[in-house]
Amino acid sequence: MAVSGIVPIIDFAPFLTGSQAEKEEVAQELFKACTDVGFLMLRNIDSLVPPSQIASAFALTKQFFDLPMQVKEKLAWECPESNRGYVAEGRERVTQESSKEAIEQLRVQAPDYKETLEIGKDYKEGPYDSPFENRWPEADLPDFKPFMNQFFEDCHKLHVEIMRALALAMGLGEGFFDDKVDQKAHNLRLLNYPSIEKAKIEGGGNRAGSHSDYGTVTLLFQDSVGGLEVQDKQGNFVPARPVPDTVVVNVGDLLMRWSNDVLKSTIHRVVLPADGDPSEPMTARRNSIAFFSNPNLHEMIRCLPGTGEPKYPEVETEAYLVKRLSETCFHLVRRGLKGDCTAAYIANKYSKYCKQKCPLNQTPQFGCICRAGKVTNVDKTKCLTVCSGGSYPVGDGTCANASGYLSAGQCVTPAQCPSGTWADKTGKACSPCADADAKSCSNGSIGTALSCNTKYLFNGTCAASASLPSGYYGDDSTHTARACDAGVATCTGTGAGNALSWQLCRLVAMPSGTFADKVAKACLPCADPDASSCTDGKVGSALACNTQYLSLGICVAAADIPDGYYPDDTTRTAKPCDTGVTKCTGPGDGNALACGSDAAGTPYFLTPDASCLTQCDWGTGGSLPSHTCVECDSAAGILNCDAQGARQCGYNSDGELTYLTPTHACELSTVNFPGYYPDDTTATFEPCDDGVETCVGLWDDQALSCGTRKDGTDLFFVASSDASEDASLGYCVVAADCPDGTTADIGTSAAGSKDEMEQSATRMSGYECGCGVCRAPRVAGWLASKLEVVHVVSKYPK
């Protein structure tokens, strides 16, 4: 096998296009070179990276580095985090020193040996991609960017095939690395080693110091000048002279670690070529192009299967690369994925970089944060003492641009100020309207509402519909107060059917205790101080009372309510007592204080349980004029009584039966009531038959004397024919029925008047009566002989 120094040269074509056996053979060669030397040169890669492309890449590389320094410096590399842009290595070293003298000394000792342009993946596919942009000389070399991006892609493809060959050789399966290297976290480096005086670098100066590469594999395209040296196992640097149409491939540290040291990452350097013209005072210019391939940044690098006992703990690609970068570039360190910084560096809240110490105005607290009293600038990259550049503090320690108005920590246009706020130009904020219901307002004062949410806009305030002045109504579609039609006090809208009341008062609402005076067009006070409303200003016109009771248009205290009325607390009115009740504390039974008569004159009587009844309870009787139920005089034999007196008689306190008299008393049977007889069954003096003047009962032969019937017919006494009967007893007949042998003797039938006597005489003249004597009644004598006359003493209650 051909070699360049110790570097084997391998034909890659059989791997790309050959049989499986050929593939495996090439893979083994590749694997062996990587395990032995860590370096190899690949030939026949044309299908992936055509020679014409390589030539163009070199031509553009030269063109780039030939650009004026001002142009290149504008594309300057800024930090390892981005790792993109133009690097003038010597310059960078100088800038790392702090003192002026040290910078000057280094400039003399270590002039620029090389310059590079670092290029990363130029587009973003996912969150894993670097946020940094490539720095392209677009204005000066328009073709440069598209070409290099294509070259980047070509190199990526070649690197994938190399990884496949290694995977195949290691028994991992050809596609093992495919999804572990597909995010193209690679770095394409164009190198220029300018032509310089040899004398300047005599004494050990290198174009690139000895080092190993960090990633998986490096693809190195070198021109014909040479200078690359690879360290052998004894530690000697062996030139790897350029071989036309080949690409140098060397294993990086990460692949060595991944392979558990099976594959070797070999130290190399670039020196002045050994075989140049020694008489030439200047070194030749050299260009090379390195493609540093890396695993995906979040790929965990743990020793590959079949590589023995792990020598290293697993590590994430990004963390590993960051660490390697931080070892060489001390001043800025990319923060790890979790926002951590490597030891001795501090995360900075306001920048993507880790710092050795917190900058001015910042203080370390789980990273650098703004000191108390400082503010963060608009871009959130710096801590400032005051907001600058027309920005203003927004309250949370940050500054916001003054072009907008602050609303909930955001800058908005005045139109975007939220409901209930207004764009305050002075405070540069959407400030709350004074009116809580205002949707918008012109400033923060009361009375500046421009629109309302739920209430109605009236003169710059949002008023509830009940608070709108007389003559206005709340329009729900616009939430504004609108005028009712002329003369309408309250309305639900304009037009017919929407008026609720007519305007009488000019006041907002009719105040309590006033009446609408149509003449004065004013609400004037009621005369009655307790009236809540009244019909006019005169006494007696109250319609309702506040604390007292309305009685006939006057508000009176409960004690002053007239008889026959009671105070009703619900309506604050004096209400009439029930029928027959002249004084009461309320309606219904139990509330009567005094009784009277109803409209028809029927008396009512106050019962002991405060009711007014027309009929008192048994044993009591209504008494006038007191209209009370009083106990009947049971001692006098009165069992029940009423206003007129006794109604039912019984035994008196002497044990004698008494009889109800026509005069409503209870009397003994001996008391004489002409026309009545004492009836034992009813304990009542019952009336004799019609026309019977006196009697002892209603049966035949119980008459004592006769008189005139109600219809005017005279009756004549006929003595009883029954010998066993008392001779004074008999019966009464009309004249025509006088028994034979008797005549109707009118003179005995009635005392009569002169006229009556004449009439009787006239009547008699027509009779030829054969009766005996129709005798004159003998009542007085009969009673006197039979009964003991007693004085009748009224015992009715007064």
Ligand SMILES: O=C(O)CCC(=O)C(=O)O
């Ligand atoms: O320029 C070269 O030939 C080698 C450069 C190199 O090894 C590197 O940049 O890592």
Ligand SMILES: [Fe+2]
């Ligand atoms: Fe290198």
